[in-house]
Each structure stands twice: as C-alpha cells, then as structure tokens.
Amino acid sequence: MILDSKIPEGPLAEKWKNHIARGKLVNPSNKRKYEIIIVGSGLAGASAAATLGELGYSVKCFSFHDSPRRAHSIAAQGGINAAKNYQNDGDSVYRLFYDTIKGGDYRSREANVHRLAEVSMNIIDQCVAQGVPFAREYGGTLSNRSFGGAQVSRTFYARGQTGQQLLLGAYSALSRQIGLGTVEMFCNQEMLELVVVNGEAKGIITRNVNTGQIQRHSAHAVVLGTGGYGNVFNLSTYARNSNATAAWRAYRKGAAFANPCYTQIHPTCIPVSGDYQSKLTLMSESLRNDGRIWAPKKLGDKRPPNEIPEKERDYYLERKYPSFGNLAPRDISSRAAKEACDEGRGVGETGLGVYLDFSDAIERLGEETIRERYGNLFAIYKEITNESAYETPMRIYPAVHYTMGGLWVDYDLMSNLPGLFVMGEANFSDHGANRLGASALMQGLADGYFVLPNTIPHYLADVPREAAPSIDGPEFAVAELEVRDRTNKLLDNNGTKSVKSFHKRLGEIMWNYCGMARTKEGLEKALELIPQLREEFRKDVRVPGEGKELNQSLEQAGRVADFLELGELMCRDALAREESCGGHFRVEHQYPDGEAMRDDESFAHVAAWEFKGEDKVPERHVEPLEYEETKFTTRSYK
Amino acid sequence: MNVKLRVWRQKNSETEGSFENYEARDLNPNMSFLEMLDVVNEDLTNDGSEPIAFAHDCREGICGTCSCMIDGKPHGPETGVATCQTYMRSFKDGDTITVEPFKANAFPIVKDLVTDRKAFDKIQRSGGFVSVRTGAAPDANAIPIGKDIADLAMDAAACIGCGACVAACKNSSAMLFVSAKAGQLNLLPQGQPEKDTRVLNMVATMDEAGFGNCTNQYECSAACPKLISEEFISKLNRDYMSASVKKLFKAKAL
Numbered sequence: 001m002i003l004d005s006k007i008p009e010g011p012l013a014e015k016w017k018n019h020i021a022r023g024k025l026v027n028p029s030n031k032r033k034y035e036i037i038i039v040g041s042g043l044a045g046a047s048a049a050a051t052l053g054e055l056g057y058s059v060k061c062f063s064f065h066d067s068p069r070r071a072h073s074i075a076a077q078g079g080i081n082a083a084k085n086y087q088n089d090g091d092s093v094y095r096l097f098y099d100t101i102k103g104g105d106y107r108s109r110e111a112n113v114h115r116l117a118e119v120s121m122n123i124i125d126q127c128v129a130q131g132v133p134f135a136r137e138y139g140g141t142l143s144n145r146s147f148g149g150a151q152v153s154r155t156f157y158a159r160g161q162t163g164q165q166l167l168l169g170a171y172s173a174l175s176r177q178i179g180l181g182t183v184e185m186f187c188n189q190e191m192l193e194l195v196v197v198n199g200e201a202k203g204i205i206t207r208n209v210n211t212g213q214i215q216r217h218s219a220h221a222v223v224l225g226t227g228g229y230g231n232v233f234n235l236s237t238y239a240r241n242s243n244a245t246a247a248w249r250a251y252r253k254g255a256a257f258a259n260p261c262y263t264q265i266h267p268t269c270i271p272v273s274g275d276y277q278s279k280l281t282l283m284s285e286s287l288r289n290d291g292r293i294w295a296p297k298k299l300g301d302k303r304p305p306n307e308i309p310e311k312e313r314d315y316y317l318e319r320k321y322p323s324f325g326n327l328a329p330r331d332i333s334s335r336a337a338k339e340a341c342d343e344g345r346g347v348g349e350t351g352l353g354v355y356l357d358f359s360d361a362i363e364r365l366g367e368e369t370i371r372e373r374y375g376n377l378f379a380i381y382k383e384i385t386n387e388s389a390y391e392t393p394m395r396i397y398p399a400v401h402y403t404m405g406g407l408w409v410d411y412d413l414m415s416n417l418p419g420l421f422v423m424g425e426a427n428f429s430d431h432g433a434n435r436l437g438a439s440a441l442m443q444g445l446a447d448g449y450f451v452l453p454n455t456i457p458h459y460l461a462d463v464p465r466e467a468a469p470s471i472d473g474p475e476f477a478v479a480e481l482e483v484r485d486r487t488n489k490l491l492d493n494n495g496t497k498s499v500k501s502f503h504k505r506l507g508e509i510m511w512n513y514c515g516m517a518r519t520k521e522g523l524e525k526a527l528e529l530i531p532q533l534r535e536e537f538r539k540d541v542r543v544p545g546e547g548k549e550l551n552q553s554l555e556q557a558g559r560v561a562d563f564l565e566l567g568e569l570m571c572r573d574a575l576a577r578e579e580s581c582g583g584h585f586r587v588e589h590q591y592p593d594g595e596a597m598r599d600d601e602s603f604a605h606v607a608a609w610e611f612k613g614e615d616k617v618p619e620r621h622v623e624p625l626e627y628e629e630t631k632f633t634t635r636s637y638k
Numbered sequence: 639m640n641v642k643l644r645v646w647r648q649k650n651s652e653t654e655g656s657f658e659n660y661e662a663r664d665l666n667p668n669m670s671f672l673e674m675l676d677v678v679n680e681d682l683t684n685d686g687s688e689p690i691a692f693a694h695d696c697r698e699g700i701c702g703t704c705s706c707m708i709d710g711k712p713h714g715p716e717t718g719v720a721t722c723q724t725y726m727r728s729f730k731d732g733d734t735i736t737v738e739p740f741k742a743n744a745f746p747i748v749k750d751l752v753t754d755r756k757a758f759d760k761i762q763r764s765g766g767f768v769s770v771r772t773g774a775a776p777d778a779n780a781i782p783i784g785k786d787i788a789d790l791a792m793d794a795a796a797c798i799g800c801g802a803c804v805a806a807c808k809n810s811s812a813m814l815f816v817s818a819k820a821g822q823l824n825l826l827p828q829g830q831p832e833k834d835t836r837v838l839n840m841v842a843t844m845d846e847a848g849f850g851n852c853t854n855q856y857e858c859s860a861a862c863p864k865l866i867s868e869e870f871i872s873k874l875n876r877d878y879m880s881a882s883v884k885k886l887f888k889a890k891a892l
Contacts, residue, residue: 051772066693067759069799070701086779122773129775131768131828133792140782158792164700165795172767179763187756210748239695274666276673279697380698383723386668449772498683500676545688549650550749552691553683 001256001610003623006410007111012629013093016115019411020454024461031056034460035219035468037204039191039246041068041174043167043441044424045225047448050173053182055453060217061174061183064190064209064241064555069171072227072239073444076163077284077377078147079155080441082120087144091152093117100439101630103149103329104404104432105582105598107259107606110629111411112429119450120442124156126449130169134158147437148285149329149637155438160284160376166441170448189215191246192486192558193479194222194253194420201250201420202469203476205483209555212548214483216471220463221419221456224250225448228403228425230263232563232570233515234507236400237269237282243559244566247407247426255415256608256621258428259405260566261574264435264583265516266401267293267333270384270394271353280399281384283356284377285437288326290361290370291394293317293333295340295347295354305347305355305393316340324637331434331583331596332637334398338516339594341397348395357393398516402440404431404583405573408608408623412455413447416608419463421456423447428606433582490557491547495540499557502537506560506567509533514571519587523575527568531615534564569609569618576620579603600632639665639731643678645690646738651746651754657736667727671714672697672704674726675737691750697722699863702798705805706751707738712802712861720800720863740805744812744848755801757847758815764843765836766819768828781827794822796864803858803866809850814858816840817874818866824877834881841878 008019026034034057038049041063049061065071083096096117101108128134128142134156135143144153158165177183188210195203195218203218229244230236251257268283294313301308316336318325328336337354340346347353362370367390371378378389385395406428413421413429424444431439469475513519513526537560545551580589580596581603589597606623640663648655662678669677672694679689695703704721708714714724729735737751745753783791795818803814820837823829829836856868883889 047772054771065695065703066755067799069759070695070703072696072701075696075698075700084778122775124778125775126770126772128778128781129768129770129828131791131823131826133788133795133822133826134778135792136783136785136788138785140784141779158795161700161796164798165792168795172762173770173772175759175763176767176769178759185759187759210754239701240697241695273668276666276669276677278670278673278676281698379718380723383699383719383725386725386727453772498680500680500683542683544683544686550691550752553689 001416001621003256003408003416003608003621004410005109005623006412007109008411012110012114015111016118023454023458026457026460028056030465032058033465034058034463035060036221036223036456037062037217037219038223038225039204040071040225040227040426041065042071042073042225042227042424043170043444044448045071046167046170046174047445048223048225048423048452049183050170050177051449051453052456053177056182059183060186060219062186062189062191062204062206064188066187068174068185068187069168071167072242073167073441074164075239076441077160077282078286079145079157079162079438080123080166081147081154081438082124082156082442083117083154084121084124086142087153089152091154095152096120096154098630099150100430100436101432102635103434103436105434105596105635106432106600106604106627106632107581107625108430108432109625110627115451116430116443116446119446122450123442123445127166127169130172132158132165132169145286145289146327148288148327148333149436157286160286160374163441166445170445190555192249192483194250195475195479196253196417197469197473197475200418203471205479207483207487210550212546212551214480216476216480218468218471218476220460220468221421223421223423223452224407224426225423226426228406229566230400230403232506232567233400233510234503235272235277235280237266237280240279243562245559245562248562248566250407250415250417250420252611253417254611255417255420256408256610257405257569258408258606258608259573260570260609261514261577261584262404262433262582263400264330264402264404265334265398267330267337267398268356268396269399270381271348271350271397281380282399282401283381283394283396285330287356287374287377290373291326291356291358292360293326293354293356295345297345299344301345305357314345321637328637329434329436334516335585337398353395353397355393356396358389359393362390402435404428404433404435408606412458413452414459419459421452423452433584486558487547487554490541490543490554490561493541493543495542497540497542499541499543499553499560502533502541503556503560503563505533506530506564510567510570514574517585517587518574520575523571526571527575530564530568530571537561537564572618573607573609576607577603604632639667639726641665641729641732642734644734644736645751647690647750648747650749655747665726667725669726670697670722671706671708671724671726672722691752693752694722699723700798702800705740705753705800705802707740707805709736712740712805713863718863718865720798740801742804742810744810745801745804757849758799758801758812760847761812761816761840761843762819765832765839766823768823769832783826787825791822791825794818794825794866794870797866798864800863802861802863804849806857806861807850808857809853811852811858812844812849813852813871813874814862814866814868816844817870820877821870821873824873833877834884837874837877838881838885
C-alpha cells in the first residue's frame with residue numbers, strides 16, 4: 001500500500017494557494033457530466049453537497065435520517081474557531097495553526113492544519129452571509145469567547161447551540177440547491193456497501209430504512225462525510241444512531257484506516273447515573289471560561305459542596321497548569337479528573353465526578369450575565385439532574401466525545417482508494433492525537449465549503465467524461481448480494497440475546513481497556529475478549545422483525561456488527577503505539593509527574609491499517625510526519 | 639416506579655393502527671422517557687415480540703427527531719422540552735401513559751410512533767435560505783447587526799423542526815415552523831433582498847403540503863420544545879401581507 005500524502009512543495013503559508021492555482025480544473029460546461037455521491041448531510045456533507053451542486057456538478061446526497069437537518073453536527077454546543085483577530089488580542093493564522101498543531105500533540109500534518117487555519121476566516125464570512133445568528137456585541141460586531149488550549153479569544157458562537165446554527169446554515173444552502181435541482185437528496189437511505197470498479201470507488205449500495213429496499217447508486221466519485229465512531233463505546237455524547245458502517249465498509253474494500261486509537265474523552269459531561277443510561281450529555285467546554293473545576297482535598301469527602309470550605313477544595317487544574325488553568329486542553333483536563341476520582345476524591349453518588357463551580361463568576365458578573373452566556377446549558381443540566389447550577393456546582397465527568405482517527409486521506413482529501421474522498425470527523429487528518437475545542441465545526445465546514453470543492457477536480461479532470469459505471473455491472477451485483485446476505489443472516493439468526501446487550505458489553509470492554517488510560521495487559525485482554533464477543537454475537541444475536549419495513553433492531557445490528565470489528569482495530573492500534581500522545585495515554589509511558597510521554601523518534605507518524613480479510617490480522621503502514629515549521633516540544637500548559 | 643403504557647402500534651402507512659397495552663416495571667425516576675421505552679423494547683425483544691418503533695437520535699433535545707404525543711401533549715407534560723428530555727419523574731407511580739405519534743395529514747405514519755416529516759424540508763427548499771454563493775461573502779464584520787436583532791433572530795432560529803407545533807394545532811397548521819425560519823432571515827439585513835419572495839413561496843408550499851390554517855390560538859407556541867414565540871406568526875402575517883400587496887400591484891422597489 002502506498003501512502004502518498006501529496007503535500008505540495010513550497011513554503012508552508014503558500015502551499016494551499018499554489019495548490020489551487022496550479023491544480024487541474026473541470027470546465028464549467030463539463031461539470032454536470034460528473035456525478036458525485038455524498039454520504040452524510042452533517043456540516044461536511046451538507047456544505048460539500050451545496051457547494052458542489054452550486055458549482056454545476058450532478059450531486060446525489062444520502063442520509064439515513066428523515067431530513068438532512070438531523071445530522072449530529074447539530075448537537076455541537078460551544079463554538080467555532082477562526083483566526084479573525086477581531087479582539088485585537090494577537091491572533092493570526094499562524095497562531096491558530098500553531099495552537100492546533102501543539103493541541104494535537106504533534107501528530108497531525110502541518111500542511112493540512114495550516115490550510116485549516118487559513119480557510120477558518122472564510123467560514124465565518126460565509127456563515128454570517130447565510131444568516132447564521134452568531135452572538136454580537138451591542139455595537140453590532142461579532143462576539144468571541146475563548147476555548148481550551150488557546151490564550152486568545154477566537155471562538156465564534158451562537159448561544160450554546162453553535163453546531164445547530166452552522167448546520168442549519170449549511171442545510172439552508174443545501175435546501176436551496178435541492179430546490180434548484182443541482183442536488184438530488186436521498187433521505188432514509190443508509191449506505192451499507194461501497195462499490196469499487198477497476199480499483200476506484202464508483203458507487204454505493206443503500207438500504208431504505210423505511211421500506212427495506214436495497215438500491216444501487218453509481219457515480220464518478222464517492223465522498224464520505226459520515227462522522228466519527230465514538231459509539232463503539234456504547235455510552236458517549238454521540239447521537240444513538242451515529243455509526244461507523246460507511247467508513248468501515250470502505251476500509252474493508254481497501255481504504256486505509258488511520259490512527260483508530262485516537263479518541264477524545266471530553267472532560268465536562270454529566271456523570272452516568274444508572275444502568276439504563278442510553279447516552280451521555282456534554283456540558284460545553286465554553287463553561288470553563290467562567291466555571292472553576294475542583295474536587296475535595298480529603299478522600300471520600302461526602303459533604304455537600306457548599307459545606308466544603310475554600311481551603312479544603314483542590315482547584316486541581318489551576319494548581320497543576322497555572323498559565324492555562326481551567327482552560328487546559330481536553331485530554332489533559334480529562335485525565336486530571338480521572339486521577340482525582342481514582343484517588344478517591346470523586347463526588348456524587350458514584351464517586352465518578354468532580355465539581356464545575358460558577359459561584360465566583362456569579363458573584364463577579366451577576367447571575368443575569370451567566371444566564372445569558374450559558375442559560376440553555378444550565379437548563380439542560382437541570383432537566384437531566386434536577387439540580388440548579390446557579391445554586392450548587394455542576395457535577396461533571398469525562399465521556400467519549402469525538403474520534404480523531406478515521407479513514408486515511410491525502411492533501412486532496414482522497415483516500416488511498418482513488419475516487420473515494422473523506423471529509424470531517426470521518427477522516428483523520430487535522431487534529432492529530434487530540435482535538436482542541438471549537439475545531440471540529442471548523443474542520444467540517446472547511447472540508448465541505450472550501451477544501452473538497454477545490455481538490456475534487458484534481459481527480460475528476462482525469463476521469464473520462466462518459467457516463468458513470470452502469471449499476472448493472474458485476475461489481476454492483478456482487479456488492480448488493482453481500483448486503484442482502486449480511487441482512488438476511490442477521491434476521492435469520494434466531495439467537496437469544498438483543499443487539500443492545502452486545503453493544504453494552506463491547507462498550508464496557510472498550511471503556512475499561514481502551515479508554516482514558518491504556519496498558520499493554522489491558523489491551524491484550526481486550527484483543528482476546530472482543531473476538532470472543534464477536535463470535536457470540538454472530539451465533540446468538542436476536543434481531544426481531546422483518547427486513548422489508550422499518551426495523552430499528554436490524555439497523556442497530558448491522559452497526560454493532562461493524563463496531564465489533566472496529567473496536568478490535570482500535571485496541572490493536574493502541575497496543576502498537578508505544579507512547580502517550582494526546583487522547584492516547586499509555587500508562588507505561590509517562591513522566592514522573594504523570595504527564596504524557598511522547599516518543600517522537602519512533603512514533604512521529606500516522607499509523608494506517610490495511611484490511612487483510614475476514615478475521616485476519618490487518619497490516620500496519622506508516623506515513624512519517626515531517627515538521628518543517630514547528631519544532632517538537634513537550635506540550636506544556638503549566 | 640411502575641407505569642402502564644397504551645402505545646399506538648401500526649405496521650406501516652398502509653395498515654390500520656391500534657393501541658396496545660404494556661407494563662413498564664422497576665423504573666428509575668431519573669430515567670428519560672425514551673430510556674423507559676428502551677427498557678420496554680428490551681423486554682419485548684427478549685420475549686420474542688417486535689419492539690416499538692420510535693424516532694430518536696441525539697437524545698439531548700436538539701436534533702428534532704423524537705416526536706411522541708404523550709397523554710395528548712406533544713413531547714409530554716413538561717414545558718419547553720423535547721420527548722428525549724422528558725423524565726419519568728414527571729409521572730406518578732402507577733400512572734397509565736398514552737403514547738402516540740405526531741398525527742397530521744402532512745405527516746404520514748411510517749410505523750408505530752414514527753412519522754414522515756419531509757413536508758418541512760419542502761417548505762425549507764422553497765425559501766428558507768439566503769442565496770449566497772460559497773466564497774462570495776463579505777467580511778463577517780462588514781454588516782453590523784444590533785444585538786437586539788441578532789438575539790431575536792437567534793430566538794427564531796432555535797427551532798428544531800420536530801413538528802410539535804403541527805401536532806398541537808387542531809388544524810395541523812405549520813405556521814409557527816414557517817414563521818420561525820422566515821422570521822429569522824427576514825429580521826436580518828442578509829435576508830432583506832429575498833424577504834418578499836421568501837414568505838410568498840414558503841406559505842404557498844406550506845399550503846400545498848396539506849397543512850391547515852392558523853386560527854391564532856397559539857397551542858403551537860405552548861407545545862414548542864424551544865418555546866418559540868407566537869409573535870413570529872404575527873411577523874409572518876405582516877411580511878406576507880406586505881409582500882402580497884406589492885405583488886398584487888406589481889409595485890416597483892422604489
């Protein structure tokens with residue numbers, strides 16, 4: 001397998017500009033002759049579909065939801081970064097680039113990250129022009145706040161629902177193109193297989209989740225914007241239906257899967273309350289602008305928080321990381337919370353929680369200001385816990401939130417399978433081993449609005465201007481048969497255990513052995529347990545109902561079957577990466593003070609895995625990461 | 639706690655539906671309503687029966703997928719929340735709870751508690767946007783927008799497109815949904831050039847899709863999980879009136 005990142009020559013700040021200026025183009029009158037399939041309608045999918053449709057390509061966009069607006073980008077709360085320097089606080093493209101490289105613990109590509117920082121400004125302009133109601137100052141200019149891992153205020157936001165507003169902006173642009181007929185929208189269609197013709201991605205097989213109908217679709221290129229795979233952990237901040245099936249099917253058809261072990265555990269989520277729990281809810285990182293995180297100094301201190309005097313509280317982030325304090329990056333904050341709880345200083349019924357306290361901010365700024373900034377978040381907290389965070393500190397605990405790993409792509413966002421492009425959280429490229437807050441929305445929209453529309457012609461220009469491969473071809477027939485076989489096998493299995501019970505057990509294995517802290521022994525154990533569980537699933541899963549109508553158990557069964565394979569790959573990757581970096585913390589590799597110890601000599605590379613066949617050991621390939629502009633330094637937020 | 643459920647079961651859009659009774663036992667009051675349905679479904683699956691189909695996804699009140707009519711109220715007894723944010727502590731031990739889908743002519747039932755709300759997408763396509771090419775935008779701070787206007791636009795933009803407004807309305811009107819999207823864009827300077835065509839087209843599409851008329855009783859606003867104000871309906875009426883008169887007299891933009 002060849003992993004050529006195709007990073008353009010020239011100085012870092014000129015690469016993207018030159019790459020567009022010199023790249024191949026498709027003539028405006030020829031664009032409509034090219035069909036492009038886009039799977040997913042979140043920030044990346046919707047923005048790409050709208051932009052490519054507007055450019056004149058024939059676009060088909062697929063979503064398993066009933067409407068493109070339901071994609072889980074909608075749930076992002078805090079904000080989106082852009083190097084606008086509207087605050088005159090010393091921000092620049094370079095600083096956003098540098099913060100993102102450092103935040104990713106020197107495991108991302110310099111050229112990709114610089115491009116991301118460059119186009120960040122266009123995104124804000126675009127969204128404002130669409131009517132996205134970002135927060136504003138009284139004078140009418142845009143407002144900013146700060147986020148973890150940065151010492152400037154560069155985050156734009158729309159109350160606590162920035163993702164919703166950005167997605168609805170992209171959805172409105174997509175809706176306009178659907179109305180104009182440049183984009184054909186396929187809702188309730190789940191992609192269950194990728195079709196490869198002569199070594200290139202040329203189509204997909206879908207199942208209509210409402211009717212069970214299996215359909216073939218062909219195109220000149222296939223683009224995945226299908227999100228991350230955090231639901232492998234079962235309990236996460238992801239939507240219940242978020243899944244890895246599209247990406248996993250592409251992997252099994254030859255696309256490399258990069259850095260699967262890089263998962264982000266978000267520090268501020270509402271703790272688990274019971275066995276029945278179906279999901280974890282995030283409390284936006286923006287709360288750390290005004291909230292102070294602490295745990296009692298005393299072990300097992302069960303007093304209510306208001307009765308614990310100031311001198312018996314440990315504001316551990318402020319103590320350990322005085323220059324960033326409560327705004328330390330996510331991986332660091334999460335591990336610090338875990339440490340406090342592991343020491344026996346956790347709070348709440350389960351002891352798995354720490355406090356996020358607003359009493360100082362309320363005293364300083366008044367309750368009204370806090371309500372204006374975070375009112376909806378406090379309301380969510382109240383709904384779930386029945387407690388008011390205006391009166392008592394929030395209880396928070398880390399939870400799985402994002403996956404930095406994903407399908408391997410080159411600088412043009414094309415995977416090693418020609419014709420297959422991957423955007424947003426589904427690819428691996430821009431966040432390294434840890435994503436900074438407010439960077440996911442930035443990347444999704446950067447890829448969809450500005451990167452892919454400029455890079456996809458580099459591939460299409462060399463594709464003959466003839467019709468896309470016929471869906472009657474043998475490759476489509478075989479792929480459809482595979483889907484039918486898998487579906488029927490699940491339905492006819494007649495086992496005794498529900499899909500959900502398997503998902504839960506897989507999640508427990510992943511959280512215990514491939515979660516916030518990983519050890520060699522633990523990962524080896526997981527690599528024994530997961531194949532056993534997978535075998536049990538194949539023999540004993542029960543999927544009620546039929547295939548010819550809406551069958552939510554069947555949908556989940558297909559997704560969990562794929563998670564049972566992906567989970568194993570994640571553990572394999574975590575085991576092979578003998579270092580700690582970003583969200584990947586190997587207990588064996590740490591400094592005496594507990595900070596993560598990277599090994600730049602042996603591991604400054606992307607690990608991309610190649611599928612070698614059913615239940616066979618995949619092959620690990622390496623793309624070295626070369627740092628021209630920045631120097632490796634031990635990440636310090638002290 | 640234990641509750642009894644009366645749940646609407648319907649195989650598909652072609653068949654007739656009916657209520658079935660279930661019992662949900664040993665519930666934790668801090669469980670969400672959907673987690674309670676998960677438990678019931680797990681029992682049904684283990685008994686060899688078919689679980690209840692219900693729409694859900696984000697489970698944090700923002701995606702707009704969940705859509706249960708609970709005891710005759712869209713999203714249940716609490717104010718300003720979606721079904722997924724309704725908790726069992728809102729019910730009493732021993733209660734009988736009736737669960738139905740959001741019913742409306744424009745929202746055909748797919749199965750059990752799942753309805754098809756694609757009519758909302760059609761309305762959005764007819765005018766719920768600002769026509770701006772990707773890359774053609776001026777600097778974001780080039781258009782100052784007063785905080786009061788930006789805040790009002792945000793109030794309207796908070797709509798999650800769930801359809802509770804339609805389900806709550808005796809006429810199945812979609813006026814609150816339409817007025818929220820049109821209101822957001824018509825308030826902002828970016829939305830001015832297409833203000834008139836937007837309201838005319840969106841209202842026409844709403845009528846075509848089979849939604850009923852508004853009689854200003856505002857059950858919609860009371861049922862809205864984001865508590866979007868009925869004042870946006872008044873604004874839509876004003877904008878529509880002005881656009882219609884201009885259209886009728888073919889008025890120039892002088």
